[in-house]
Amino acid sequence: MSSPSPTSRIAGTRRSHEISIADIARVAGVSHTTVSRALRDSPLISQETRKRIQQLALEMGYTPNAIAQSLQTRRTSTIGLAVTSIADPFLSEVVRGVEEIARSAGLSVFLSATHNDPEQEIAVIETFHRRRVDGILVASSRITGEYKQRLDQIRVPTVLINSQAESQYELLHSVAVDDLLGARLAVEHLLALGHRAIGYVGTSSRPRSCRQRLEGYQAALASAGLAPREEWVTIMAAEEASPQEDVLCGRRALLSQLSAGVTAIFCQNDMMAIGILMACHRRGIAVPHELSVVGFDDIEMASCIIPPLTTVRQPRIELGRLAMQVLLDLLHEQEGRNHVLAPMLVVRESTAPPPAL
Amino acid sequence: MSSPSPTSRIAGTRRSHEISIADIARVAGVSHTTVSRALRDSPLISQETRKRIQQLALEMGYTPNAIAQSLQTRRTSTIGLAVTSIADPFLSEVVRGVEEIARSAGLSVFLSATHNDPEQEIAVIETFHRRRVDGILVASSRITGEYKQRLDQIRVPTVLINSQAESQYELLHSVAVDDLLGARLAVEHLLALGHRAIGYVGTSSRPRSCRQRLEGYQAALASAGLAPREEWVTIMAAEEASPQEDVLCGRRALLSQLSAGVTAIFCQNDMMAIGILMACHRRGIAVPHELSVVGFDDIEMASCIIPPLTTVRQPRIELGRLAMQVLLDLLHEQEGRNHVLAPMLVVRESTAPPPAL
DNA sequence: CCGCTGCTTGCACACGTGTGCATTAGCAGT
DNA sequence: ACTGCTAATGCACACGTGTGCAAGCAGCGG
Numbered sequence: 130m131s132s133p134s135p136t137s138r139i140a141g142t143r144r145s146h147e148i149s150i151a152d153i154a155r156v157a158g159v160s161h162t163t164v165s166r167a168l169r170d171s172p173l174i175s176q177e178t179r180k181r182i183q184q185l186a187l188e189m190g191y192t193p194n195a196i197a198q199s200l201q202t203r204r205t206s207t208i209g210l211a212v213t214s215i216a217d218p219f220l221s222e223v224v225r226g227v228e229e230i231a232r233s234a235g236l237s238v239f240l241s242a243t244h245n246d247p248e249q250e251i252a253v254i255e256t257f258h259r260r261r262v263d264g265i266l267v268a269s270s271r272i273t274g275e276y277k278q279r280l281d282q283i284r285v286p287t288v289l290i291n292s293q294a295e296s297q298y299e300l301l302h303s304v305a306v307d308d309l310l311g312a313r314l315a316v317e318h319l320l321a322l323g324h325r326a327i328g329y330v331g332t333s334s335r336p337r338s339c340r341q342r343l344e345g346y347q348a349a350l351a352s353a354g355l356a357p358r359e360e361w362v363t364i365m366a367a368e369e370a371s372p373q374e375d376v377l378c379g380r381r382a383l384l385s386q387l388s389a390g391v392t393a394i395f396c397q398n399d400m401m402a403i404g405i406l407m408a409c410h411r412r413g414i415a416v417p418h419e420l421s422v423v424g425f426d427d428i429e430m431a432s433c434i435i436p437p438l439t440t441v442r443q444p445r446i447e448l449g450r451l452a453m454q455v456l457l458d459l460l461h462e463q464e465g466r467n468h469v470l471a472p473m474l475v476v477r478e479s480t481a482p483p484p485a486l
Numbered sequence: 487m488s489s490p491s492p493t494s495r496i497a498g499t500r501r502s503h504e505i506s507i508a509d510i511a512r513v514a515g516v517s518h519t520t521v522s523r524a525l526r527d528s529p530l531i532s533q534e535t536r537k538r539i540q541q542l543a544l545e546m547g548y549t550p551n552a553i554a555q556s557l558q559t560r561r562t563s564t565i566g567l568a569v570t571s572i573a574d575p576f577l578s579e580v581v582r583g584v585e586e587i588a589r590s591a592g593l594s595v596f597l598s599a600t601h602n603d604p605e606q607e608i609a610v611i612e613t614f615h616r617r618r619v620d621g622i623l624v625a626s627s628r629i630t631g632e633y634k635q636r637l638d639q640i641r642v643p644t645v646l647i648n649s650q651a652e653s654q655y656e657l658l659h660s661v662a663v664d665d666l667l668g669a670r671l672a673v674e675h676l677l678a679l680g681h682r683a684i685g686y687v688g689t690s691s692r693p694r695s696c697r698q699r700l701e702g703y704q705a706a707l708a709s710a711g712l713a714p715r716e717e718w719v720t721i722m723a724a725e726e727a728s729p730q731e732d733v734l735c736g737r738r739a740l741l742s743q744l745s746a747g748v749t750a751i752f753c754q755n756d757m758m759a760i761g762i763l764m765a766c767h768r769r770g771i772a773v774p775h776e777l778s779v780v781g782f783d784d785i786e787m788a789s790c791i792i793p794p795l796t797t798v799r800q801p802r803i804e805l806g807r808l809a810m811q812v813l814l815d816l817l818h819e820q821e822g823r824n825h826v827l828a829p830m831l832v833v834r835e836s837t838a839p840p841p842a843l
Numbered sequence: 844c845c846g847c848t849g850c851t852t853g854c855a856c857a858c859g860t861g862t863g864c865a866t867t868a869g870c871a872g873t
Numbered sequence: 874a875c876t877g878c879t880a881a882t883g884c885a886c887a888c889g890t891g892t893g894c895a896a897g898c899a900g901c902g903g
Contacts (some may be wrong), residue, residue, distance in 0.1 A: 138536055147889095149888095149889055149890085150889075150890070151889075151890095152871090159852075160852070160854080160891085160892095161851085161853095161854075161890080162852075162853060162854080162855050162891085163851090163852060165889095165890060165891060165892090166891090166892090169891085173850085173852085173853070174852085175850080175852095178851085178852090190639045191615055192612070192615050192616055192639075192640075193616060193889090193890085194616070194888090194889055194890070195616045195617045195618065196553055196556045196557050196562065196617070196618050196888090196889080197858090197889035197890045197891090198779065198889080198890055198891080199553045199858095199890095200553050200554055200557055200857095200858050200859065200860095200889080200890075201857075201858055201889080201890050201891050201892090202858090202890085203858075203892070205553065207617075208884085214582075215578060215581050215582040215585060216575075216578045216579050216581075216582045216786070217578075218573075218575060218578070218786075221572060221573045221574075221578050222573050224572050224573075224574040224597070225573045225599070228572060228597065228598065228599055232598065232599075232847060233721065236597050237598070237613060237617060238596065238597055238598070239594050239596060239597075240581070240585065240595055240596075240597040241585065241589065241594070241595070242582070242585055242589075248817075255549070256594060259549055259550055259551070259552045260552045260564075260594060261551060261553050262553065263506075265893075279726075282547045282549075283549075285745065291667050327849070355791070366794050372786060373786070376790065403790050406792070409791075410792055416789070423610075427574075429575075429729060429730075430787050430790065430791075433733065433764065433791065434790065434791055434792065435763070435764075435767055435791065435792045456888090483902095504859095506858095506859055506860085507859070507860070508859075508860095516882075516883085517882070517883050517884080518859085518860080519860095519861085519882075519884080520881085520882060520883075522859095522860060522861060522862090523861090523862095523882090526861085530880085530881070531882080532880075532881060532882090533883070535881085535882090550859090550860085551858090551859055553858090553859080553860095554858075554859035554860045554861090554888090555859080555860060555861080556860095556888095557858090557859080557860075557887095557888050557889065557890095558859080558860050558861085558862090558887075558888055559861070559888090560888075633892095645889080685845085744855050770858070794881060
């Protein structure tokens with residue numbers, strides 16, 4: 130089950146000592162200043178010595194100490210990324226987009242999870258500040274007014290991704306998807322299929338997107354001249370904001386939706402829609418012939434599931450890329466812009482006209 | 487679509503100046519040494535001044551500079567985590583386990599993607615080294631002999647997670663799941679259901695796990711007295727090691743498996759099994775009644791799909807936690823141990839006895 | 844020969860924090 | 874009063890790198 134570790138190293142190489150520009154300087158018979166300049170290709174140093182020192186650095190296995198550089202230059206080339214849940218398939222893609230752009234700009238990424246808890250979110254951000262990151266990205270931020278003060282201390286360029294805080298503050302920048310538009314697209318699709326009794330299932334763990342998608346849902350109904358009914362709307366209480374929790378919410382929400390007599394359900398996200406699908410499977414309800422289901426996000430899984438899920442695509446990787454790009458602009462002293470991305474309806478096989486009466 | 491950024495700050499607060507212990511010392515009328523000691527609760531400082539300075543630090547909004555601390559103490563309290571793909575649902579959980587343990591130990595995590603490319607893997611590790619991380623974790627490492635030399639320079643405690651390199655080197659520590667055992671469990675399950683013609687579908691993008699699972703598959707067949715047949719084994723060529731790529735491999739592999747006349751298929755991982763399921767759905771093949779399918783990993787999606795997938799569960803979060811724990815042991819100068827975790831069969835609804843002849 | 848210019852190099856300091864050693868003050872014992 | 878001891882504090886240096894300024898050297902025109 131286990132084997133002992135290798136502890137001894139090649140003798141003669143002193144384990145502890147990382148070589149520095151001072152070491153190179155000693156060997157080359159110059160000052161550490163010259164080495165520093167030579168390695169940065171400074172025109173102040175003659176071509177000849179430059180080459181010689183660079184060659185020497187290579188031979189001696191020199192690796193610049195980014196810590197010392199950071200202390201001197203007051204830039205760490207590092208950003209912090211806070212997400213509610215690392216294993217969430219939606220956020221995974223956002224993280225991927227962020228890392229992609231960050232790396233191509235020479236920045237490293239600190240990743241930390243907040244578990245949808247404002248207290249932990251603050252703690253994570255304070256850790257980022259201690260480490261003197263150049264910028265901060267927060268996905269699905271729960272920061273509210275009471276925490277705002279504690280953050281005012283920290284003067285670090287920050288961009289929010291799909292912020293869940295009800296009141297945006299103007300100090301921060303943001304990138305988000307247009308929830309209201311997305312919800313309208315989904316519900317209009319159901320209306321066009323002929324549905325007249327359409328339910329909405331959301332969760333309290335992401336209050337802002339829940340509210341905005343509900344508003345879009347209501348707006349679409351209103352445009353079609355349908356009166357909203359309270360029993361068509363199910364908001365599940367939840368704190369955790371994890372994929373497992375979302376599936377569970379979906380499964381539990383099916384009953385009250387069925388008793389409300391809807392022929393189609395629009396869900397706040399794909400995981401909840403999958404919960405609905407699973408509950409339907411258990412109860413022998415055929416989707417889409419007896420009930421239509423629409424999700425939100427278009428996570429990878431949505432196209433793999435049977436039946437493939439009709440949903441609203443959030444440009445997830447783009448969201449991450451764009452947020453990072455905005456942060457880069459801020460770091461280059463340019464004026465950052467807030468962006469709202471348009472989502473897109475993806476029709477698959479979980480929606481159909483309502484069953485004939 | 488966009489709005490201008492807030493640029494002006496509250497007047498009077500100098501944006502640029504982060505306050506340091508020297509600033510506190512000036513205000514308190516003591517030396518920076520005393521402040522440093524007071525903040526670290528050194529017994530050298532009197533109770534009285536200690537309290538006074540800590541209070542002052544709080545009022546002045548002091549945040550310790552981790553960069554300067556790192557330079558002095560030669561420890562960054564930082565680790566690097568390299569993964570092939572950030573959006574991979576398997577790795578997401580591993581990352582989550584790692585971050586969980588790291589954070590509770592006061593360490594921050596650098597995350598970077600290698601895209602299954604040894605060249606990029608080296609580059610990522612070199613970046614980690616420049617930043618002087620205290621330790622490194624690599625998931626699904628592709629490091630082979632030719633790169634080994636370049637890594638010997640870097641003397642940083644390193645733990646590999648499910649290494650894909652064919653030849654382990656003894657310099658590094660590792661944590662892995664027992665692929666051979668997992669494959670045997672899966673195939674023995676199919677044999678017990680009565681299957682005699684069982685296929686294996688793998689991908690060349692993860693050579694080691696592919697080979698080991700193939701060996702487990704062959705061992706199980708041999709134990710049952712069945713001769714292995716070449717046409718039962720399909721290895722898809724792939725480089726990328728992304729979830730999308732895996733699904734595609736599965737979809738493409740179905741045809742050759744069907745023409746080989748198998749009644750059950752064991753897949754190298756869940757995403758490939760999902761590809762098989764999707765291809766079956768298109769062609770109207772009923773799973774599990776006409777064909778049984780078994781996956782590997784037990785990712786979240788496996789239980790959400792219809793039919794729920796029979797698969798071999800890798801303890802993913804445990805894998806991440808354990809790897810981080812081993813790294814912590816190494817950092818505390820304890821002797822690290824290599825671990826092999828046992829996987830577990832999870833029977834769901836994608837397997838059944840073979841169709842009657 | 845002098846002064847000027849351009850090229851190359853080094854000195855000395857800065858970044859913010861931690862720590863070995865010396866210093867001072869206070870106090871008790873003889 | 875002198876010695877010895879403890880508690881509290883500060884000095885000075887270290888960590889590894891970047892940079893303003895001065896200095897040295899060579900060449901060149903006057």
